Amino acid sequence: MGIEIELRRQNTVVRRSYEHGETLALALDTLVPPGQGRLSQIDPYRDTRFTESDAQAALPEVTALLRECTSPFQEAALRDLAEMLEACAATPGGCLWFIGD
Template sequence: MGIDLQLHNGRPYWPGRRSKRKATLIRQSHGHGEALSELIAGIPANTSGKLWTVDPYNDTTFNEQVAEAALREMPALLDRCTNDAQVEAARDLMAYLKDCATTPGSYLVFVGD
């Protein structure tokens, strides 16, 4: 089980679906899926934050406002890290959240297994 990240410059669209819209994918990360999934799974449910809502088994989408709110949770998430792989996963997530929060109209998709 792992979580990949995708940053889109608009409402997510994947080519191949029947539509005249153009692809929106800016970049994606596959390198830290397992570690990111472990970190997200360790967040207590029903907290005041946004990251606990990420579903490791399905896709979860954050818009720029939700990404900005989730950035405030990153210090606590980094404190939860127990190994280097989790630290790298958290830093990767933080970079994606920052880029989403500062790119008008963007979306961050957590692609679950």
């Protein structure tokens, strides 16, 4: 199980993150309460799409999760996620794709 992330604009991949897939999936599974917030909508088994506004709304959730990290690997995965969310929120017409296994 892993989650790859792609920032797309008009079906063109602008930026991608494949490095932390498994760690990110496990971090979201263990740290995010089911059904609460935008991050709980990310499905590790299917593709999930976030718009610019979804990305903006999820940023405070990632900040809160960083305080709960139990390993440097989780922290790196969540920091990468935060960077991708920030990039999406700053990209007009951008969307973030979470590609599940």
